[in-house]
Amino acid sequence: MSSKTPVVTVAVDAMGGDFGPEVTVPAAIAFLTKPHNSSHRIVLVGLVDMIEPIVQAKGGAALMNAGRLSIHAASEVVAMDESPALALKRKKDSSMRVAINLVKEGSAQAAVSAGNTGALMATARFVLKTIKGIDRPAIISTLPCLDPSKTVHMLDLGANVDSTPEMLVQFAVMGSVLTHYVDKKESPRVALLNVGAEEIKGSEKVKRASQLLSASSLNYVGYVEADEILFSKVDVIVCDGFEGNVALKASEGTAKMILSVLKEEFKSSLYSKLAGAVALPVFKSVQSRLDPRSHNGASLIGLNGIVVKSHGGTDVVGFEFAIQEARQQASRDVIGHISTEIGKVFTS
Structure with missing residues (x-):
């Protein structure tokens, strides 16, 4: 060391x-x-x-x-x-x-x-x-991405279910700092979780937070939708604790479902020696990417x-x-x- x-x-x-x-x-x-x-x-x-x-x-x-x-x-x-x-x-x-x-x-x-x-x-x-x-601490954690070499930090994941626009900005600062110094990413891309990518969409709280972030020194890139969370389009995703916890649990459930389906398919492929030889490395690769243990540890930031x-x-x-x-x-x-x-x- x-x-x-x-x-x-x-x-x-x-x-x-x-x-x-x-x-x-x-x-x-x-x-x-x-x-x-x-x-x-x-x-x-x-x-x-x-x-x-x-x-x-x-x-x-x-x-x-x-x-x-x-x-x-x-x-x-x-x-x-x-x-x-x-x-x-x-x-x-x-x-x-x-x-x-x-x-x-x-x-x-x-x-x-x-x-x-x-x-x-x-x-x-x-x-x-x-x-x-x-104002209040938030829960932040890393989520896996389609590209195994990348991760995304997301907060708040459940500590605050009544966040104000100003609190969302604070979350953005904390997430950006953590990503910069721990993951060593220069100028992390920060986005707000929203129901659409267009500026006219979302609650008044999210719209106001977007205005504040646009006026800040952060590398704010706008809105991101839930189906884009795991595609590494941004480095930090900011949201209220209610939405964040729902998104996290939905992602975890999807990962479990994928692993269960692959496990069943892998068992079936064992009846064919050739199919089994192909399925095993694929199954192990996906299992490694989605293994929740490698992303264990949410910070009370x-x-x-x-x-x-x-x-x-x-x-x-x-x-x-x-x-x-x-x-x-x-x-x-x-x-x-x-x-x-x-x-x-x-x-x-």
């Missing part, structure tokens, strides 16, 4: 998700053993009696001895179906809360959790507060600290991708760049 790359410590909510330490601990160890992560550190937050045996069983002792992996005790766990308000009020020593506290204190530069999304957002916003100039939400039902591979996303954002100072850019987004 280059000496110029800052060392990043990631606080992992080891208890979060459907599988807790059985997934989070092996993923943390796998992350740290990758050569390009050789200088980074992870703090596993949660119930020590549950975490420690898995660390030993998965070969994490050497990492512990080297000081690259550590355990930070937390006495409580937020359930996946728990009320966000009650979790925030009553579980101040939850693994989720303690992990975010470590970011607040500066002991970690990012936190990752596969736990209750509502509780994570409420806790993160309460502890870290929003960046000056940002707009906070004074990096918090990444992993899918609750992901496996070790998927959770490792979420840790990697947190590490990239921290090492490239996404929070600092958003703070700078939000103040100068509009031209004179």
Whole structure:
């Protein structure tokens, strides 16, 4: 690793998700053993009696001895179906809360959790507060594209269902900054999700946001429709949380359907040796492109600290991708760049 790359410590909510330490601990160890992560550190937050045996069983002792992996005790766990308000009020020593506290204190530069999304957002916003100039944080994630070498960032994916035009502009700034510094894209193309490409279409909110973005310093390219999301025509797609969540779930459902159909076709082709030889590489290629694990890790962007939400039902591979996303954002100072850019987004 280059000496110029800052060392990043990631606080992992080891208890979060459907599988807790059985997934989070092996993923943390796998992350740290990758050569390009050789200088980074992870703090596993949660119930020590549950975490420690898995660390030993998965070969994490050497990492512990080297000081690259550590355990930070937390006495409580937020359930996946728990009320966000009650979790925030009553579980101040939850693994989720303690992990975010470590970011607040500066002991970690990012936190990752596969736990209750509502509780994570409420806790993160309460502890870290929003960046000056940002009204509310948003959920942003990468989506796969037809071209496997490209991705598109989309936000908001469900945090805000009543966004104002000004908030949509803030989302655009945050998405543009993240894409520029993490994906290293110069002048990312930003678009608003709309019911049509023509300027006369859409709600008054979207039309007003379009006017504001047109007057900004961002590389705003206009509207994009839902059927164009995965074709890499733009780099950042901005929308209200309601529309974004619906579009995301529809895309995920379509991907599952495609994989199911291909799987059935592949099984049928096994009756023909020649057809099977052709179908196998095609199936594996499509499966790789649409594998949700490789895009796991949605960021709660707009906070004074990096918090990444992993899918609750992901496996070790998927959770490792979420840790990697947190590490990239921290090492490239996404929070600092958003703070700078939000103040100068509009031209004179």
